[in-house]
Amino acid sequence: MTVSVAGSAIKKRLIAIGNNDFWYENIDVAAGTFIELDTSSGAVDTTKQIWAFELYGKSLVENGAIKKVADFVNVKITTSDVVPGGAGVAPPDFGTVLEGQTSHAKMIVDYITALDSTCTIYGRRTTTATFSAGETVTGTDDDGNGISFTTTVEVAGPFWYTWTPFGNNSTFGSLPDQVTLGAAWNGRAVIAGNEDDPNQWYMSRQGNPWDWNYIADDPQAPVSGEDADAGKVGDTIVALIPYSKDYFIFGCANSLWYLAGNPAAHGSLLSLDDTGGILDSQAWCKDKEDNLYILATTGLLKIPNGFGQPQNLLEIIYPDFIKDLDFDGSLHRVILGFDKNRNGIKIIKTTLASGANSNWWYDLRTGGLFPETYPNQCGVYCMFDYAATDAGYSGLIHGCKDGYARVEVDTAKDDDIGVTDQAIDSYVTFGPIEIAGENREGKITSIVGETVGGAASGSEADSNNLTYKVWSGLSSDVVVEKLIANTTPQIAGTILAPGRNRGARKRKEIRGAYVGIRIGNDTAAQTWGLEKLTIEGVAKGRIK
Numbered sequence: 001m002t003v004s005v006a007g008s009a010i011k012k013r014l015i016a017i018g019n020n021d022f023w024y025e026n027i028d029v030a031a032g033t034f035i036e037l038d039t040s041s042g043a044v045d046t047t048k049q050i051w052a053f054e055l056y057g058k059s060l061v062e063n064g065a066i067k068k069v070a071d072f073v074n075v076k077i078t079t080s081d082v083v084p085g086g087a088g089v090a091p092p093d094f095g096t097v098l099e100g101q102t103s104h105a106k107m108i109v110d111y112i113t114a115l116d117s118t119c120t121i122y123g124r125r126t127t128t129a130t131f132s133a134g135e136t137v138t139g140t141d142d143d144g145n146g147i148s149f150t151t152t153v154e155v156a157g158p159f160w161y162t163w164t165p166f167g168n169n170s171t172f173g174s175l176p177d178q179v180t181l182g183a184a185w186n187g188r189a190v191i192a193g194n195e196d197d198p199n200q201w202y203m204s205r206q207g208n209p210w211d212w213n214y215i216a217d218d219p220q221a222p223v224s225g226e227d228a229d230a231g232k233v234g235d236t237i238v239a240l241i242p243y244s245k246d247y248f249i250f251g252c253a254n255s256l257w258y259l260a261g262n263p264a265a266h267g268s269l270l271s272l273d274d275t276g277g278i279l280d281s282q283a284w285c286k287d288k289e290d291n292l293y294i295l296a297t298t299g300l301l302k303i304p305n306g307f308g309q310p311q312n313l314l315e316i317i318y319p320d321f322i323k324d325l326d327f328d329g330s331l332h333r334v335i336l337g338f339d340k341n342r343n344g345i346k347i348i349k350t351t352l353a354s355g356a357n358s359n360w361w362y363d364l365r366t367g368g369l370f371p372e373t374y375p376n377q378c379g380v381y382c383m384f385d386y387a388a389t390d391a392g393y394s395g396l397i398h399g400c401k402d403g404y405a406r407v408e409v410d411t412a413k414d415d416d417i418g419v420t421d422q423a424i425d426s427y428v429t430f431g432p433i434e435i436a437g438e439n440r441e442g443k444i445t446s447i448v449g450e451t452v453g454g455a456a457s458g459s460e461a462d463s464n465n466l467t468y469k470v471w472s473g474l475s476s477d478v479v480v481e482k483l484i485a486n487t488t489p490q491i492a493g494t495i496l497a498p499g500r501n502r503g504a505r506k507r508k509e510i511r512g513a514y515v516g517i518r519i520g521n522d523t524a525a526q527t528w529g530l531e532k533l534t535i536e537g538v539a540k541g542r543i544k
Helices: 321-325 476-485
Strands: 002-006 009-013 015-018 021-025 034-036 051-055 058-063 066-071 075-079 097-100 106-112 119-125 136-140 146-150 159-162 181-185 188-192 201-203 237-241 247-252 256-260 268-273 284-286 292-296 299-303 332-339 344-351 357-363 369-372 380-386 395-400 414-416 421-423 426-434 440-451 466-473 491-495 510-512 514-521 530-542
Touching (some): 021 066, 051 181, 119 159, 292 332, 332 380, 466 476, 466 510, 476 514, 510 514, 514 530
Antiparallel strands (some): 097 136, 106 119, 181 188, 188 201, 284 292, 292 299, 332 344, 426 514, 440 510
């Protein structure tokens, strides 16, 4: 997402990168409508890891050796010679105010492409008047040097250009040759993922993403892991997590580290967890109470608001979750996303090549973990909680295998797979339920299902019919295996909807020590909800 300001109005737009192209939400025409950014076609390589983050109204893109800027806040002017000669004449600095001597248009300089000769100047215009072709532009830099050059006509954005230090000059340092991770923190651009130095991190000057001169010595200075008091992390950096203004977390392959305080002013690099690392670059999210969740090699970790010690949420309910996940970073992507509308966390594993996926919903209200599977076309490669200017487009956005950006819609009854829809197979299982007590058999005599909804003319949302299947066994494990296999139920039938219907009581008998029931619906264009399930039974003899 990129945020810009127009007058007193805040504008938010979603960006999307796919098929080597950069797209942005054209909110000035219609919210939810995307357009390709001019000249961006083929400018990124989506076969390699790519990251983008918003800072000062621009999207900064990291894609290995490719580093780009999508600029939505500036205008640009161009000159054939930014320093035409003369004593005291200099190129504009970051933050210099320029004025057109004919138009009297003014801009605050943000970025320039060169310190001499032909130069493009990007900046925020602060006047209604615009720069005109052939006029002289003047200003004074922060050292008192005069600025004077002749410009071409002003051009409005958005723009797509290469991300370099200011003036594309080593006076302002240099960016690493390749990076694949990025984040904004305390007004700094933070980057990492350098294959040549995977333990290294880099931060721009505070308030200036063009200054990477690590020689500077002030609290806002650029800083990197090798020249800061904090130092490098002791592990390969996998994820960058801006936790708060006071803490920044480096998710590493086998450990978690964090910066406490300003790294350019005696900040400290400390170990958060040395027992396990984060699985993937997107394997983290924060909830509405500012708790942080990380899918680590040890389980699903919760770091409570206020930066408490990590708590493993799966240690008791599913200790083998990470083992069963069977994640391979060369084949899969793992993503966490917080759904504030449903108050839970999506844990998504997607096969990069095919879109095949295995997903789980961790419900923060109940602490339960529920499996989900999406059509391959809907295999998720990224998620983003988008607080759109138009609230109708807000929600947890899913970037999918087929190039679509999708959201979950409560009223939808099928999965969208492009030009067609696919029926949702949704079900819930109950059991294993002990029928009669220790070492005794029992007999289920009736099952009554009551679905949601009411009369045909009522205002309540109505459920469609449900199917049910029942299995029994002499041990709980036998019933669990039958529920998983979902074959040859001992009894099966239909629960009519909506509400409670005459003849709803199913009087088919089933005997055993334990029983399991599966209820659901897999019919296209249908939905279901269960209000109450009543099971009646009687005790029988001892198991012999």
